[in-house]
Amino acid sequence: MNATKLIAAAAVLALSTSVFAQAPAAKTRAEVRAEVLQAQDAGINLSGGEGYQSDITFVSSKTRDAVKAEYVAAKRAGEILDGEQYGTIGNVVSTKSRAQVQAEFLQARELGQIRQEN
Numbered sequence: 001m002n003a004t005k006l007i008a009a010a011a012v013l014a015l016s017t018s019v020f021a022q023a024p025a026a027k028t029r030a031e032v033r034a035e036v037l038q039a040q041d042a043g044i045n046l047s048g049g050e051g052y053q054s055d056i057t058f059v060s061s062k063t064r065d066a067v068k069a070e071y072v073a074a075k076r077a078g079e080i081l082d083g084e085q086y087g088t089i090g091n092v093v094s095t096k097s098r099a100q101v102q103a104e105f106l107q108a109r110e111l112g113q114i115r116q117e118n
Contacts (some may be wrong), residue, residue: 074080108114
């Protein structure tokens with residue numbers, strides 16, 4: 001009796017794995033190559049991921065010198081950060097007292113505009 005159950009289980013297992021093992025029809029190497037060539041002829045850029053120059057259709061209206069000058073001016077004005085620099089928002093002076101801010105906070109919380117974490 002146990003042997004019959006074992007054989008039946010093995011048969012079911014064999015049939016179920018063969019159903020899942022069927023792979024979808026894949027394209028041939030020649031078909032893929034033909035699609036790539038067709039896309040390249042159409043001017044489609046196929047570089048994937050974070051490839052260099054992924055958008056080759058962009059054309060700048062500025063010269064390289066103009067772009068460099070804009071960069072230098074923005075860097076001097078503190079608009080561009082690099083390396084270990086941290087941005088600042090300058091001297092911000094509040095127009096409200098601490099009590100006013102706290103009252104606004106409590107009102108917003110009561111109206112459900114601020115979610116209270118536990």
